[in-house]
Amino acid sequence: MTEHTYLEALNLAMHEEFARDPGVVVFGEDVGGDKGGVFGATKGLAAAFGDQRVFNSPLGESGIAGLAIGLGLMGHHAIAEFQFADYILPAVNQIMSEAARMRYRTAGDWTAPIVFRTPYGGGVHGGFYHSQTTDKVFAGQPGLRIVTPSTVYDAKGLLKAAIRSEDPVLFYEHKRLYRSLKADIPDEDYVVPLDKAQVLQQGDDITVMAYGTMLQHALNAAKALQAEDISTEVVDLRTLYPLDQETILAAAKKTGKVLLISEDTKEASIINNVAAIIAEQALFDLDAPVQQLAGPLAPGMSYALEDEFLVSAEQVQAAMRELAQF
Amino acid sequence: MKTLAASKLGKDDLIATYRLIKLGRRLDERLWQLNRIGKVAFHISGQGSEVAQAAMIKAFNTKRDYFLPYYRDMTAAMGWGVTAEQIMAGSLGKAADPSSHGRQMPNHYGSVAHRIVSFGSTVTTQYLLATGVAYAALLDHKDYVTLVTTGEGSTAQGDFHEALNIASIKKLPVVFAIENNGYAISTPNREEFAVKQLAERGKAYNMPAEAVDGHDFTATYQAFAKAVSRAEKGKGPTLIEVMVDRLTGHSSDDNQNVYRSKEEMAALKENDNVPLFEKQLSEEKILTPAEIANIDAEIKEMVNQATQAAEKLPAPAAETLLDHVYA
Numbered sequence: 320m321t322e323h324t325y326l327e328a329l330n331l332a333m334h335e336e337f338a339r340d341p342g343v344v345v346f347g348e349d350v351g352g353d354k355g356g357v358f359g360a361t362k363g364l365a366a367a368f369g370d371q372r373v374f375n376s377p378l379g380e381s382g383i384a385g386l387a388i389g390l391g392l393m394g395h396h397a398i399a400e401f402q403f404a405d406y407i408l409p410a411v412n413q414i415m416s417e418a419a420r421m422r423y424r425t426a427g428d429w430t431a432p433i434v435f436r437t438p439y440g441g442g443v444h445g446g447f448y449h450s451q452t453t454d455k456v457f458a459g460q461p462g463l464r465i466v467t468p469s470t471v472y473d474a475k476g477l478l479k480a481a482i483r484s485e486d487p488v489l490f491y492e493h494k495r496l497y498r499s500l501k502a503d504i505p506d507e508d509y510v511v512p513l514d515k516a517q518v519l520q521q522g523d524d525i526t527v528m529a530y531g532t533m534l535q536h537a538l539n540a541a542k543a544l545q546a547e548d549i550s551t552e553v554v555d556l557r558t559l560y561p562l563d564q565e566t567i568l569a570a571a572k573k574t575g576k577v578l579l580i581s582e583d584t585k586e587a588s589i590i591n592n593v594a595a596i597i598a599e600q601a602l603f604d605l606d607a608p609v610q611q612l613a614g615p616l617a618p619g620m621s622y623a624l625e626d627e628f629l630v631s632a633e634q635v636q637a638a639m640r641e642l643a644q645f
Numbered sequence: 646m647k648t649l650a651a652s653k654l655g656k657d658d659l660i661a662t663y664r665l666i667k668l669g670r671r672l673d674e675r676l677w678q679l680n681r682i683g684k685v686a687f688h689i690s691g692q693g694s695e696v697a698q699a700a701m702i703k704a705f706n707t708k709r710d711y712f713l714p715y716y717r718d719m720t721a722a723m724g725w726g727v728t729a730e731q732i733m734a735g736s737l738g739k740a741a742d743p744s745s746h747g748r749q750m751p752n753h754y755g756s757v758a759h760r761i762v763s764f765g766s767t768v769t770t771q772y773l774l775a776t777g778v779a780y781a782a783l784l785d786h787k788d789y790v791t792l793v794t795t796g797e798g799s800t801a802q803g804d805f806h807e808a809l810n811i812a813s814i815k816k817l818p819v820v821f822a823i824e825n826n827g828y829a830i831s832t833p834n835r836e837e838f839a840v841k842q843l844a845e846r847g848k849a850y851n852m853p854a855e856a857v858d859g860h861d862f863t864a865t866y867q868a869f870a871k872a873v874s875r876a877e878k879g880k881g882p883t884l885i886e887v888m889v890d891r892l893t894g895h896s897s898d899d900n901q902n903v904y905r906s907k908e909e910m911a912a913l914k915e916n917d918n919v920p921l922f923e924k925q926l927s928e929e930k931i932l933t934p935a936e937i938a939n940i941d942a943e944i945k946e947m948v949n950q951a952t953q954a955a956e957k958l959p960a961p962a963a964e965t966l967l968d969h970v971y972a
């Protein structure tokens with residue numbers, strides 16, 4: 320076991336997968352050379368593996384995606400980095416029309432095993448266009464997987480699994496967690512499944528499901544609420560599309576009281592899909608209406624009012640207490 | 646127009662090319678018939694660019710190279726190895742369709758066995774996919790060249806520009822072809838771009854480019870042969886704009902009489918690339934008119950057989966609906 324940050328775990332995962340599979344490549348804006356990405360996720364890769372496998376792309380996201388998909392068609396497991404999740408939008412057409420549909424539209428003759436990596440989320444004073452959680456844009460595209468690690472362990476294991484996957488995977492990394500999250504993780508090779516949510520903490524009174532910084536809030540609140548004799552089941556959704564219905568339903572039925580949290584705006588969000596699954600399949604096991612705590616319906620995260628926009632640790636704790644008392 | 650002899654291709658090669666051109670035309674006509682009698686839901690026609698397509702693919706090593714076509718490239722796809730029966734299987738939505746096994750609309754050509762990459766429908770995405778396919782050749786130290794095509798209206802898409810930029814930066818072994826037939830559905834060239842020829846755009850990416858008359862078999866073949874040789878030598882990409890015609894409506898759902906004049910259509914017919922090629926064949930004494938007629942009869946019989954055989958093929962089974970969503 321060695322202590323690493325979330326960012327270091329991602330970097331390690333890439334180093335190890337590059338060494339394991341000579342077909343793996345990574346590129347994106349400022350990804351190559353000595354810089355290794357604006358957050359440093361790909362630092363050291365160019366020096367270790369050469370500038371043919373690790374390189375700067377020109378500043379065009381559709382191009383980044385299209386180049387990656389073309390490589391995927393030829394059997395390369397390419398990692399395409401989008402500098403911010405906000406800037407994945409120019410690549411939506413390539414990702415949805417080509418990557419997501421390639422396997423199905425050719426009945427398996429052609430495939431696009433790409434990892435689209437991107438930092439998402441607020442809390443870093445990024446304002447409108449460095450704070451968004453654009454994962455919901457891609458949810459509901461069969462053929463694609465969307466995953467996001469919310470622990471250091473998963474940062475490494477989930478990225479390794481994504482790189483090895485034969486499916487196109489959108490890999491969302493919470494930029495607030497890059498350096499704030501630290502933990503001991505195994506030095507040995509391991510992977511984390513791409514289709515399983517994870518129960519991080521067992522509990523009997525309420526169930527909270529979240530990912531990213533909201534999950535950190537939930538874990539902290541769960542600890543604090545123990546003092547009030549509230550026992551919380553905490554689920555890391557982790558695989559945002561397709562969702563792990565089995566784990567979601569089991570955790571919902573276990574306590575009958577469910578709080579879903581997202582830092583994204585509530586409408587059409589990932590947690591809406593979770594709520595729909597529970598409403599459809601577990602309604603009679605519930606003791607309270609499913610609660611959704613999410614960002615306000617504003618078109619962007621205000622630079623000055625970021626704290627007001629973001630769901631806070633206090634709000635999470637209050638919502639959990641309220642649900643427990645329902 | 647250059648002579649066919651100037652292509653330096655042998656007689657057998659030129660006759661094989663003629664058979665391909667004629668097959669492209671006769672199969673296309675059959676697909677229109679099947680559409681009009683309700684057996685094929687949709688058809689998008691390559692009539693007017695058969696010679697250009699045959700000349701283009703002749704420059705490639707179709708046993709080695711990769712091809713990312715667009716929906717008008719039926720003749721080119723057959724030149725790359727796809728059979729008439731396989732094309733027909735696609736149009737009839739049969740499981741044996743090598744493009745998509747009956748999943749996509751007709752004319753979205755592809756075949757993994759022939760290194761023809763699946764074509765979607767959102768125009769010009771294939772230009773970027775081609776950069777990835779070509780980059781893989783560098784990574785894997787393979788010597789294949791990648792050909793990708795699109796229509797001229799589709800060059801207005803950003804993907805066109807991103808692809809040329811990437812390919813030029815990375816000196817990729819790829820040939821970008823534009824089949825300029827004057828129209829994007831009903832929108833004429835002058836409303837799609839403000840340059841005289843799209844080949845001028847090569848300059849913007851420091852990429853050799855030329856425009857060539859697609860009715861001129863030899864000139865088209867030579868332009869592509871030069872591009873392939875550049876790619877093989879590691880000199881990077883080439884852009885070729887092939888001037889062709891669209892003799893039919895955009896698709897089986899379009900009536901071009903609405904937006905093209907009688908005079909324009911009459912001139913198109915005068916300039917039909919297939920009879921022009923036949924004229925060259927007989928003037929250069931490669932084939933006599935009688936031999937041409939014999940070949941045509943054979944091709945018609947081939948089309949009949951392909952139609953009958955494909956009609957007997959099974960449709961995809963209902964229980965395959967959810968196959969291949971994920972690995």
Ligand SMILES: Cc1ncc(C[n+]2csc(CCOP(=O)(O)OP(=O)(O)O)c2C)c(N)n1
Binds near residue numbers: 795891
């Ligand atoms: C992104 C996108 N927009 C619109 C369409 C609908 N569409 C299909 S073909 C076409 C015209 C294309 O014209 P051009 O590129 O000149 O090719 P041509 O059909 O003339 O060969 C249009 C608008 C599409 N398929 N994809």
Ligand SMILES: [Mg+2]
Binds near residue numbers: 796797826
């Ligand atoms: Mg056109």
